[in-house]
Amino acid sequence: MATLLQQLTSGLVLGALIALIALGYTMVYGIIQLINFAHGEVFMVSVFGALATYKWFIPQSWQGTWQIALPCMLVGAVLVAVVLAVLMERFAYRPLRNAPRLAPLITALGVSVMLKEFVRNFFPGATAAVSVPRAFVDKAITFAVPGGTVVIQSTGILLVVVSIIGAVLLQTYITRSRMGRAMRATAQDPDTARLMGVDPNRTIVLTFVIGGALAGLAAVLYGIHINTVDTEAGFLNGIFAFTAAVLGGVGSIKGAVIGGFTIGVIKTMAGQYFPGGTEYDLVWIFVLLIVVLVFRPQGLFGEPERVRA
């Protein structure tokens, strides 16, 4: 019982992280129908951005005070992620907006390989795992449950809370604000949106900015929670996040969050109880992905794809 609850808790924390990244995938796909492969790498690069901010941009005397260090890392990571996302959109994806669909997909793959190799080659020490400081209340909270205890890190709680608040704010922004309406209009029909006075380029850039900012947020939380990062972090977490977005229905905020939590819980549960253990936990996620794609391609909360004449 205690093991089950412990795995459930870890799964929810992991799920919160995946959900934050999945929001970026789902928003970009929703508006320009592009799987932004490189989004996972943007997340990874911003973890390193947060780390660089901590190491080289905060005076040593302040590094121990998380009330200062954490906001600074957040600014650094979000800045890195947003700049990357905007550059990517401007120079890699925008020129290909009318190209055959394979072209931007391959470009996205290229960008993702490039970002990963760039960090591996040029960030000091990034050829191996690099440790990240726990710039938050360093405390593990223990609950007594029947048959043992469940431990949750303070950073884990922070992750879950921030993730849910972020998703709610984003949902509100998209449904209530003027720019949110522009985004939905562009997603539905860019040409008509343009006739209605919406600037599609601006709207798309804004989408990338929001997705990047969320990835930056996720990056800082990941760094202070896991306390270590390597260049592989983007690839796997990106795949998980993408799976979450697909599971929930690409384009749906609610779907991305619920998909994220589902994936997180399945990963930890599979690692504990399924044959093969943690070595094969990602296999079960992929099996789930394939099953969902085959039997309900629109995901749990997506609308079925209509074929227009």
Add this chain to the structure above:
Amino acid sequence: MNIPPGWSWLGQFLLYVAAGLLVIWLLVTGYRALARFLGGRPGLVRPLAIAGGVLAVVGALLPWVTFPLNDGPYPDLATLQFFDAPFAVTGFRLFTLITGVAAIALSFVPRIPVRRVLRALGLGLAGVALVNTIFPLIDGGGFGAITAADGAFAFGGIVTLVASLVLFFVSKAGDLEPLPRWNTKVPRLVAYAALLVSFLVLLFAVARLLNSGSDSGGGSTTYSGPIFLSLLVFFAGLFGALHAIGFAGWLSAVSDDHKLFSVLVLLLAALALPFTEAGTDYWMTIAANIGVYAATAIGLNIVVGLAGLLDLGYVAFLGIGAFVAANLSGAAAAEFHIHLPFVVAALVSATVAGVFGAIVGSPTLRVRGDYLAIVTLAFGEIFKKAAQNNIGGLTGGANAIPGVPPISWFGASFDESFTIGGVQLPSGVLYYVLIIVLVSVVMLVFANLKNSRIGRAWIAIREDEDAARAMGIKTGQAKILAFLIGATLAGLAGSVFAHKTSTVAYDSFQFPESVTLLAAVILGGMGTIPGAVIGASLLLILPEKLRDFSDYRLLLFGLALVLIMRFRPQGIVPDRHRRAELAGEAEGGVPIEELNVPDSPQGATR
């Protein structure tokens, strides 16, 4: 409190970025102004060509480096010691000299498109100059390598760079000539002779290129990178010039008319490579690897290039083929202790890989384009995980399966060396021949499929799946067949790979390898036969020659993928249909986008 080190770094970084932007702006503005100035002055062609040629000759004779670099004297007497032996002009200095003399001579030849020719030669020369200026700068530790030492200057590189720019700007003086079209209705014998000579020249050029800057065994030396690159850009310049005078186009048209003959000659030329200077153990091994990758890339080309289904875990099929073959080879570490003849093992490997291909492809019945990419990526990861954990004892896990015996037919082991007609052939030459045969078979399969009913069905699916279905194509069957056939070819290549490398380990079949294969297909040209081979060759030879950059290999791959998609989505060898489609213009000049209806209704997902 001190300022943390990052801030001063950031300041410097921003300064450099600003300086870089300024330089780029200056270059662009200068280029435009110069082009505008020259545009109305076609009379400047000859003076510019002569000036550029003279500069190039002068550049060739000036020293390029002021002192011997740390790794020994820079090759081809480029250092000041050149003046001890003034008549020994070799290597890149020779290329510079040839380009310069050719530029002067060509400016007096009537009825050739001088602007086009000199543009190609100029770009080639610019490459030579840049490689041989930048390399000493990096390796020699800064500008000291080319500026003053003992009061002497080594401005050869800079003068040559200026010469190349002058030659390039010849093309801006007046309008570019149209590409000349030669008469392709030539007598059969003339055509045969032209093809034979061209392919022979190609063979020797390739052999020279492979061995440039190598030691006697063919392995890389300190300076093989710049020497190889110099020769490569020089050849590229020459080829550009041949293209400009219309020869390349003529040759390709003639070889199209005499397809069978050119294929035979090309095959013979490939088989003759071991007899040239590139016939070393080292290059036979590399060539065999290229062959394995090329065969796999052609398989991938069916899936990506023809059917338009992006597969990101393709190397798994190569791995499946290799592991099956290793297990059936009688290796001590194998799970089955049976030793099947190679041909049987290869067929079994191909079949097993094909079955897996069909299984992986089966979601394509329901899953569309982008999602399929993720499914295949997931499959690749599952394969890696399974192989890493030694699933069923079949893969050896981290220990791999070592000791796969070499193929042996009629008592001849494939890894031995041979003597034919008094010529000592390198070991591994039989593998090379086997792989040439393999690649030829795979090419034949591809060519026939492409022009068959199923090939047209694939292309129709790639263009518009709904329309293809409406035309009566069974899209599901066709897509699974694409996966099945592609995977079968990869499995076949994998069985050769297992015997050639003798150790089959899971880490030869990971995501970067899949990216390499995809890059080979895209670089060479999607949907074309020579494309995948050329792409695979480039992607495997370049890392061998540019060992200094091996850390940046994947970085450059990624950059290459982005740049190719942006500027030349049709690849090095464009497919005839695809060229029209991707370049944005159909033959009649109507942008293809205006004819296309988006293949998925936008907004349907929200």
